[in-house]
Amino acid sequence: MAKGNHRNYHHGELRDALLDAAETLVHERGVEGWSLREASARVGVSPSAAYHHFASRDALVRALSERVLARLGERMSAAAGHEPERGSEPDSESDSEPDAEPDSDPQERLVAVGRSYVRWALEEPAVARLAFGAGATDPDTSISPHPHDVLDAELDRLVDAGCLGVSARPGAEFVVWAAVHGLATLLADGLVSLDGPQAVDREAERVVRAVLGGLTQETAVSPTWPTARSAHTERLAERRAGGSSARGGIGR
Amino acid sequence: MAKGNHRNYHHGELRDALLDAAETLVHERGVEGWSLREASARVGVSPSAAYHHFASRDALVRALSERVLARLGERMSAAAGHEPERGSEPDSESDSEPDAEPDSDPQERLVAVGRSYVRWALEEPAVARLAFGAGATDPDTSISPHPHDVLDAELDRLVDAGCLGVSARPGAEFVVWAAVHGLATLLADGLVSLDGPQAVDREAERVVRAVLGGLTQETAVSPTWPTARSAHTERLAERRAGGSSARGGIGR
C-alpha cells in the first residue's frame, strides 16, 4: 500500500515464504484453486517479485513438490524407527504419530512405513496430489530422503533378516511402492473412501502385508524382473556422471 | 468466419464434439495445457457455446473423465476374455491387444486385467492423469463398466474357482486395485520409468501376482477387514435410495 513500506523486502527468505504461502493455499483451496498472485499478496509482495525466485508458476509448484516429498520421506523414515537422518530440529510439530516405538521386526517396520505413506496422503490430500502430479522435478535438486529410497532401505533390511529371498529382492521396492502409492492416491483422489483413520491404517497394513507375502512367495522360475528406475535416483546418477543435459529426456 | 456460416450448428452433437476436441487436446498438450476456448475453436464454435452443454470447464473435464474411465473399464473387461457387455461396434481400432485369447484360468484373467490397466495408463498418460484426478464425477452419471467393478467380478470368479478363500474376499478388490493403480500412476506421472511396453507388462504381472499371492496367504486371524467403498458404487447406491442430495458429501 504505502509507497515507502520497507517491510516488503524479504532478503533471501522470499523464496521460502512463497513456498509456505503456496502450501497453505493448497491446503485451503486444493491443487489448482490458487494463483501466483495470491501467494505473492499473502507474503506482502507484488506478483512479479516471485519471478525473481521462480522461473514460472510451474517452477514454484515443482519446488513445493520437492519440499513436500522430502518431508514425506522424513516421515516414512521416522515411522520406520530411526530418527530422520538430516533431522533439523524436531520442528516441535505434534508428535502424535503412534508409530513411535523403534520396531526391530523388519516386516513391521515396512508396514509402519507404508502406513505413514498412506496416512500422510489422507491427512493432506491436496498437498499429496500436488506432490505426486508435479511431473519430473528440477534436474539439479535432489530430495533429501526420497520415499523410494526409504522403501529401498527397508527392503534391504528385510533380506538381511532373511524375511525376503535375494532372488525376489531386485525391484521389489517398486512392487511395494506401487501398492502403497496406489492406495494413497485412490484415497487422496477420492476414488475410494474409508471410515476414519483407523480403517485407513488397517487397509494400509493389509496392502503392505499382502504384497510382502506375495514377494516372499516369489520362488518359482520367473527369470529376471524388469529393471524399473525411479526418476529420482536416475536424476542423481545423471548428475554424478556429469550432467550435461544432452539427453535429459526425463522432464518431458 | 463468415457471418452466415450455418455449419456451426452441431445439433445435439456439440457436446460429444467438444469432448472429442478436449481429449485430443489433452493428448497433445497434457492435462492442463489447453483451454475451453481452444476446444471450442477446434469444433468451429464460439467459446460461449460450450456453456450450453457444460456448466463450466471443470464439468467438461469431469464428463471427459467419465467417458475415459468407462473406456478403461471396457478395455479391462475385454482383456479379461469376454467381450465388453455394452459393446458398441468394435470401433475398428487397432485390435493389437495380445490379450486376445479368452483365458479360462481366473488367475491369468486377473493378470490380464491388471496388465491392461497399467498399459493403458502408459499409452495415454495425460488422459489417464486427467481421468484419475478429475475428483468425484457427476453424481447422476454412472460409468458403464467401472474399473472397480471389473476387478470385483474377476475376484468373485477367483473365489468361485477356489483360488481365493472366502475370508480373504471382502475388500480384496481394493487391494489389487491399489497395487495396479499405484503402478499405473507412478508410470503416468513419470515417477518410475520402465524400458518398453514389454517391461511394463512384466512389471504389471509381477505386481498382480504378488498381491494375489499375498491375498491367498491371508488365512491367519485378521478379524474383519475395513470396509472400503468405491466412490462409484457409493454414488449408485445413493441414487437407488432416492438421491435427494441432502448429504452429498462426496463431490467436495
Add this chain to the structure above:
DNA sequence: CGTGAATCTTAACATCGCTCAGATTGGTGT
C-alpha cells in the same frame, strides 16, 4: 556518504473462464 548489486514495484499485454443480451437456426402448428 555514495555506488552497485540485489530486490521489489508499476504498468501493461495476451489469454483465460465466465456471463448476458441478442441473433440465428430448425422445426411445428395453422
Add this chain to the structure above:
DNA sequence: ACACCAATCTGAGCGATGTTAAGATTCACG
C-alpha cells in the same frame, strides 16, 4: 406458405491470471 417458438450459437465484455519489461527502492560495502 407463414408465423412462431424453443433450441442453439454469437459478440462483446468483465475480472482475474501468468508473464514480461522498465523503472524504483533497499541494503551492504567501499
